Amino acid sequence: MLVAYRKDGEKISLADYRNRDELDQFRKKEEFQCPVCGELVILKLGSKRIWHFSHRKEANCPESYERESSYHMMGKLQLFQWLKQKGIEAELERYITSCKQRADIAFDWKHKRYAIEFQCSSISTEIFNKRTQGYVGNGITPIWILGGNQLKRIGVNLFSFNHFQYLFLRKEEDIGWNMPVYCPDTRSFIFLQHLIPVSSKKVVASISTSQRSQTNLAVLFTPSPVAGVPLSKMSHELQKVKTSFFIQPNLAQKLFLNELYTKKLNLLLLPPELGLPVPSAPFIETPTLVWQTYLYLDILRYMREGEIISEQNVYNAILLRKHRKQITLRTIPLCSGGDFYAAIKEYLALLVNISTLEKLSGNRFKMMRPFYLPKSVEQQVWAEKQFYDKFEKIIMNQFL
Incomplete structure (x- = not known):
């Protein structure tokens, strides 16, 4: 304090x-x-x-309820000094009686009230939601900033996320998913953009940094756009995810592999249309590869050319898997618009754009090009290369 x-x-x-x-x-x-x-x-x-x-x-x-570390106190002090240097009247550790919460920093800007929460230790979703709703309910916009000590980078564009990091995700119309991070040790902001989950714990994202002295307040709300992560990076990580299923699979992965086995399918020989990134994928905690494969097993695998399904058929299949606890959804508190239905719609739209399905009236879809099922690793490698070479631009255009 x-x-x-x-x-x-x-x-x-x-x-x-x-x-x-x-x-x-x-x-x-x-x-x-x-x-x-x-x-x-x-x-x-x-x-x-x-x-x-x-x-x-x-x-x-x-x-x-949480013991402040030196890292946390130094960070909020630096953020406070940064705002003051920008000519903004800010108050350090203001206790807001209307919501009975102490903001790390409170300030007014462009006739709006804001509260910065600089979080350097893990808290529960319940506490995060309570504090967020407390501010919003009193006309205050919360700005949650993740402490740099909580950003777990495991590759150039690869990060390890758990439920805590996902709490900080925001979504902007122009730049998609993004997250602000601050590191008091380097006195710099770190911005993650174009976040796409490749497994339940791994996320690929573009990363940019900015020294505190060179960062404007407006960038904290909408970071300067940067290029997304290449599709080749995502497909590479997808292959690593598939391999990891065979090393130390958890219970959900074992059940998934067992279902593939009983249906005489091989995880390493699945069609390239499975595991495709979609913008709203963070709303589904279950890996994209898994929920899209379940949709393939339940509906798409059996469709012949010219056969028709409805959007509701697809939703029902996903909901049934959710009811069986084979698919888990995720709530993202700072994103008021969007849910797992959006991810399903985006996947169907992508299948339309790559000419696998044709969109009909009444939210119906006709199978135009049945999924190709490789019979060997060589065929799978060939099919995937042909697929990505042909449709990479279409897949990545979703995120523009």
Whole structure:
């Protein structure tokens, strides 16, 4: 905590002090109170951690559900200083009584109210939603920024995500999925864009960085567009995902492999139309390869040229798999528009664009080119190359 009250009610922010001796004199003469609970707090002026106020061990403050790290305090202090340098009237650790929440930073900009939440440790979806809804319900727009220490990069354009990282996803009409990250160690913003899941835990994304001093506030809302990740990168990661199913499969993967086996199919010899990226894929936690394969097993595999299905047939098949707990959906709190239905629609539209299906009236589809099922690894490699060479532009145009 970087802000407290003196006994006379005056607010004291450590962001305003650089002189340790001055603060040391304060500490000897004054007592400080928490702005939220009113209990006494201790001013700590150590040499290893950033100067801060700390509750006593027996304190029971409603805002002390997470212990602040030096990394977190340094980050929000730097973000506060950045806003001040931009000429924006910001307040550090403002307690908003209307929603009973303490924002890391609160500020007004262009006649709107904002609250920055700089999150450097994992919290539950319930807490994230509660704080988000608390702000929104009081006319405040929350800006959630992920701490750089929580960004797990495992390749050039490859990241490891769990439920926590997915909470920070936002979707803009012009640039698609994006996520703001800040690292106080390097004093830089990191922006992820064009995020596409390739498995339940791996995400490919474009990444760009910007030094804090060179970053404008507007970029925090809408990052400057960058090129998406090439389809070749996604297809490469898809092959690695397939291989991983045979190494240490979890229960869901074992059940998936077993169903393929009982239907005399091989995971490594599936049609290239399965596992295709679609913009709304993050709304489905189950890997794209798996839910599209289930749709193939339930409906598309049996369709002959000229046969017709309805959009509702496809939805029902997905919902049945969901009911059996073979498909899991994901809620993304910061994205008010879109759901798993959008991902299904996008996949059907993609199959139309690559001439596998033809769109008819009444949300019906006619099979134009039945799926080709390779019989050997050589055939699969050949089929996939032919497929991607022919349809790469169409597949990637979804994300423009």
